[in-house]
Amino acid sequence: MRRCLLLSGTGCGGWARGGMTSGKSEEMGAAPRPWSVVWYERLAWTAIAIGLASSAANPALLARNYHLYHVGFLLYGALSVTGRLLWIWLVARKRQNWARWISLFWILLSILGLPSTIREMERFLLNPVPTILFYAAFAISIVSVMLLFRGDAREWFSPKAQRAE
Numbered sequence: 001m002r003r004c005l006l007l008s009g010t011g012c013g014g015w016a017r018g019g020m021t022s023g024k025s026e027e028m029g030a031a032p033r034p035w036s037v038v039w040y041e042r043l044a045w046t047a048i049a050i051g052l053a054s055s056a057a058n059p060a061l062l063a064r065n066y067h068l069y070h071v072g073f074l075l076y077g078a079l080s081v082t083g084r085l086l087w088i089w090l091v092a093r094k095r096q097n098w099a100r101w102i103s104l105f106w107i108l109l110s111i112l113g114l115p116s117t118i119r120e121m122e123r124f125l126l127n128p129v130p131t132i133l134f135y136a137a138f139a140i141s142i143v144s145v146m147l148l149f150r151g152d153a154r155e156w157f158s159p160k161a162q163r164a165e
Helices: 035-056 059-069 071-092 097-112 114-118 122-126 128-147 151-157 159-164
Strands: 025-028 031-034
Touching (some): 031 151, 035 059, 035 151, 071 097
Antiparallel strands (some): 025 031
16 A cells, blocks of 8 residues: 555545545545545635634634533534534535535625625734634635536536436
């Protein structure tokens, strides 16, 4: 078994033991996952990690919310991350087309709510690091969902392609 640099995904031309076989798709069972879906999954995980870093970079907000809600705050955080991980799995691994469309709807609603978060500039002035991380995670989320609507991903999510397997 060859060892590869997993961070770049291109270190030795593919993943060891049946993972990535080429730059265009990733094998998963009978159907290769298209490049767009593979990168959706990677970027969605990255957005979650950056979002968690954004939260960790704002200890005053974490302390305030924990003080107000105790167990509920921790439970909500754990369920939120678990829900997002499940959602990524549904889209990228279980090939659920309805989840892809709900992802688009959710991103569009988030974009509509963006002006209200931008108006809260005091949070940027008080601590710019979590705010920058928040908007970086948001931008990465937008790009990841856009990838789900590229031609290769549309084909992969189509009912005809799923029936063919």
